[in-house]
Amino acid sequence: QVQLQESGPGLVKPSETLSLTCNVSGGSFNSFFWAWIRQPPGKELEWIGHVYYSGSTTYNPSLKSRVTISLDASKKQFSLNLSSVTAADTAIYYCARAWAHVRHNFDSWGQGTLVTVTS
C-alpha cells in the first residue's frame, strides 16, 4: 500500500519561496504522475501541477510563473517550490499520485500540510 507524506515549513514569509517535499513509501515510483494540490481556507481544491516519473512537468497556468516541481527517484521523493508567496498562497498542500494512463485521477494522497504565509 503506497503512502505519501508531505514535509516542510508550516510558516513562510511573504515574498519568500515555499518549499515542500513528498516522501513516497510502499509502492513503485515508476509509471505514475506525482502531483501537488492545495486547498486555501474556505475554497476548493486547486491543482498546482505534476511531474511524471521521467521528470517531465506540467503546471497550472495560473501558477506556472512561480512553480517548480521536481523529483528524486532514487529517494522516492518529489518536491514543490513556489516562489514570491503572498497571503493568498496560505493553504493546505497535498501531494498525490495518479496512474500514467489516467493522469488526473488521484488515487493516493498525503494527509496534507498547512502552510501559512505570514510576516
Add this chain to the structure above:
Amino acid sequence: DIQMTQSPSSLSASVGDRVTITCRASQTISTYLNWYQYKPGQAPKLLISEASTLQSGVPSRFSGSGSGTEFTLTISSLQPEDFATYCCQQTYSTPPTFGQGTKLEIK
C-alpha cells in the same frame, strides 16, 4: 478553465438516509468526472472515477451517474463514517478543476 459547481454546499442528514449531491460543469466533459471524499486531517479518498466507476474497496452504497455537464453522487443508506466533505473533479482538460465541496453533516 472549466468551472465545477456543486449543490448543495452543505447537507444535514441522518444515518440510513439516501442523499444525492449534484455537480455541474461549465462545459461538456463527457464522463471525465471523479468524486472524492475528505475529512479534516486525513488524506482525501477517490470514490468514483469516470462518473460511475466505483473504486476498489469503496462500499456499494456509493454510486455516481451523469454525463455531459450534470452529474450526481448518491449514497443509498448513510453510515456514520460517511459524514465528510465530498467534491467533484473534472479531468476532461488541463488544469483539472474541482468543485467547492459539499459538507455532509449529521442531523
